Structure formats: structure tokens, C-alpha cells
Amino acid sequence: MRMRVLLLGKSSLLGRALNVQAAAEDIEFLTLDDEPAQWQPEEIAGWLEYLSPDAVVDLSFYHQQFQVLAPAAEALAQHTRFAEQLIAECRQRDLLLCMLSNTRVFDGSKGQPYTEKDPLQPIGLHGEQQAALDTLLEQRCRRHLLLRFSWVLDASEGGMLQRLVSQLCSEQTVVLAEEWRGNPTTVADAARVVLSALKQLDCNAELYGCYHYASGEMASWISFARTLAQELVSCGQIEREPGIEPVAFETQPAAALEPRNAVLSGRRLLYTFGIKPRTWRIGLPELLN
Template sequence: MRMRVLLLGKTSLLGQALVAQAALEDIEFLLVEEPPGSWEPAQVAGWLDALQPDAVLDLSFYHQQFQVLDPTSEGLAAERVFARELVTQCAGRDLLLYRLSSTRVFDGVKEQPYTEKDPLTPIGAHGALQAELDQLLEAQCRRHLLLRFSWVLDSSPEGMLQRLVSQLLAGDSVSLAEEWRGTPTPLEDMARVVLAGLKQLDCGSELYGCYHYASAEVASWISFARTLAQELVMDGQLEREPVIEPIPFDSQPAAALEPRNAVLSGRRLLYAFGIKPRTWRVSLTGLLDSH
């Protein structure tokens, strides 16, 4: 890779997966020592001055963005301050800034998949912050790539996938929201897409802007849970599939934090970058094995 890319968030699960995939292609990132606590915005300018990167890939708050159901106000404040400083510093240097986003920037009222042209109508405090930072990036950084994902599946002990696994293992029946829909994205597929976008820009393609990635198969939360339960039975973690009792989405705590419709259209990404979607089913067994 010709570009010198500074990766922030190397110790996150996505950062680790990305570094591993990049190493297979002899791609190395510029790295910094990550703070034991929160990311310090005062350090950003020093990193950029010392390392002189051509681009910055920001995964600093990956876990909070995609796996924490209800981030604390302190966590959101730390994300806001750090991200705003990073945008300011990259814009002043005309660096490529690559950031991720989630479907919490939409309220889920729309029936069809969300596209990049849909207005931001965030849900919850975290959705409001994500929308604020997305708009700031697009307004201030001429050279930017904003990649938005739906349900991200990784091995976080308290993450989206593990919360569902715990529910399925807890008893003979489980109550799940019947109207919740999304496009599940396993971690390794997310890393593949993030790296593919970076390689396209490294080739000189000025395909800046916001893009959505959607896996090849839309799922309801219940249909996804049933597939997951089958995997747990085959893996010997369950004797039999639990009975799933459908309940209204609005009755769930997640309804105040997540959009009812979290389905994204990835057509623009496919046409611009040639990044083809993969089905989430092929990676499910591997994800469960990593728990």
C-alpha cells in the first residue's frame, strides 16, 4: 500500500481483525500506543506531526459504537471530544479520514432499506452523537470515507451476539421482538469491507463520501435467533431449540436505542467500489467457536 495509514484502535476486536487481514496482503499500518483509559484529544496533533500519515482510519470507539447497548454519558462525551478534534486536525492537514457509522442515525420508521440519501433522523443519545459526527466529517473533511453498518456480530462478552446467545441458553423459551429487522455483519466481513475501501482509495480513486454495507441476506431478529439456536444445538451447547415467543418491538428496552428497521442498501458501495456482499451465515459457526 502506497498510503501511510494511521490506525487508531488496534486493540479493538475490529482493529485486531483488520491488522490480521492486512498482514496477509503485506499491508502494515502506522500504530500508536493506546491510552489505558479514554482517548486523549490533545495527543492527536502530536501523532499526526510525528508519523506524517496520508490517511487516518479511526476505530477508537468501535466497541462503544457497535456493541454497547446504552453507552454512558461520560463515554459519549469522550467520543464526541476526541472525534471532533480528529476531524479538525485531519481537515487542517487535508488528510483522508476514514470513520465508521451505524444505523442508529435512523429512526427505523422507513419500510424500505436505508440509503445514503436518506436524511438522518437519529434515535437515542448515541444515535444523535453519531449523526452529529457524521455530519461534521462530511462538512469539514474534503477527503473522507464514512462507512455505515447495521448489526455487527463479534465475540464481545457483552456485545449484540453474546447477549442473544445468553438469552437462548437461559431457558426453554425466550421472548424476542418480532418486527426488528437488519443486515447482520460478522466481524471478519466488516474488516474485509473496511480494508477493501482503503485499498481502492490507495489506488487513487477519489471515491469520497458516505457508503452503506449490507450483508447478502436481510434478517428479522427472530429469524436470526432461530438460525443461531440451530448452530448452538449442532455445537452441543443446547439440547434443543428454545421456543421463541414474539413480542412487540416497542416493548423492548432496545426500542429506545435501536431503529426498528436497521436494513441498509449497499448498492452504492457495490457500484462505486466493487465490494460484493457476503452472507452472514457462513461466518456464524466461527463466531460461536470464538466465544
């Protein structure tokens, strides 16, 4: 890769997956020697001056964006301050800035998959914060890549996948929301998408903007849970599939934080970058092992 790409958040699970895939293609990112426990906006200018990147991939708050059910207001404010400063610094230097977005920017009332043209109607404080950052990036940074994902699955303790695994392993009937739909996406698949887009932008293709990635198979949370339970039985983590009791989506804590419909359309990404969707089923065994 000709571009010098600074990867912020190399220690996140998505950062690790991205580094592994890049190394397999002899691609090396610029990284900080010691990533801070708390990302401070006043340090950004120094990093950019010292490392002189051509592009920045920001995964610094990946876990909070995709794995934490209800981030604290203070944590959201910290993310906002950091992202705002990063956008300002990249704009000043005309650097390519790649950031991530999630489906909390939509209220879930649409009956069809969400496209990049749909207006942002965020749900909850996290959604409002994400929508504000998405808008700021698109308005301020000419050279930007905003990649929006639905349900990103990784092996982080307390993350989206592990919370469901804990429920299924509890030996009790599992109560899950009906009609909660999304695109399960393994962290390795998300890394593939990020790397594939960067490689094309490295060829001076000015394909800036917002793109949705939709994995190859939409699922309801209950259908995903049943598939997950089958995998847990296969790998010996549980003896039998637990009973699942469907309940109204509105009765679950996630209803105040997540859109009922988190399904995305990935047509623009496919037609522009040629990045084909993959089914989440392929990577599920690896995540559980």
C-alpha cells in the first residue's frame, strides 16, 4: 500500500483482525507504540506531526460503538471530543479519514433495509451522538470514508455475542425480543471490508462518502440465537439447545437503545467497491472457539 495509514485502535478486536489480514498481504499500518487507555484529543496533532500519515483509520472507540449496550454519558462525551478534534486535524491536513458508524442512527421504523440516502433519525443518546459525528465528518472532511455496520460480532467479554452466549448457557429458558432484525457481521468480515475499501482508495480512486455493509444473510435475533445454540451444542459448550421464549421487542431493554430494524442495504458498497457480502455463518465457529 502506497498510502501511509495510521491505525488508531490497533488493540481493539477489530484493530487486531485488521492487522492480521493486512499482514497476510504484506501491508503494514502506522501505529502508536503505546496506545493510551484514555484517548485525549489534545494528543492528536502530535501524532499526526510525528508520523506524517496520508490517511487515518479510527477504531479508537470501536468497542463502545458496537459492543457496549448502554455507554455512559461521560464515555460518549469523551468519544465526541476525540472524534471532533480528529476530524478537525484531518481536515486541516486534507488527510483521508476512515471512521465507523452503527445502526443506532436510525429509529428502526422503516420496513425495508436502510440505505445511505435515508435520513438519520437516531435512537437514544448513543444514536444521537453517532449521528452528530457522522454528519460532522461528511460536512467537514472532503476525503472521508464512513463505513456503517449493523450487528458486529466479536469475542469480547460482555460484548454483544458473549451476552447472548451467556444467556444460552444459563440452562434456563431464554427470553428474546421478537422482530428484532439485523445483519450479523463477524469482526473478521468487518476487517475485510475496511481493508478492501482502503486498498481501492490507495489507487487514487476518489470514492469518498458513506457506505453500508450488509452481510450475506439478514437474521432476526431469535433465528440468530437458535443458530448460535446449535453451534454451542456442536462444540460441546452446552448439552442441548435451550428453550427460547419470544416476547415483544418493546419489553426488552434494547428497545430503548437499538432500532427494531437494523438491516442495511449494501448495494452502494458492492457496486462502487465490488466488495461482496459474506454470510456470518462461516465465521461463527471460529468466534466460539
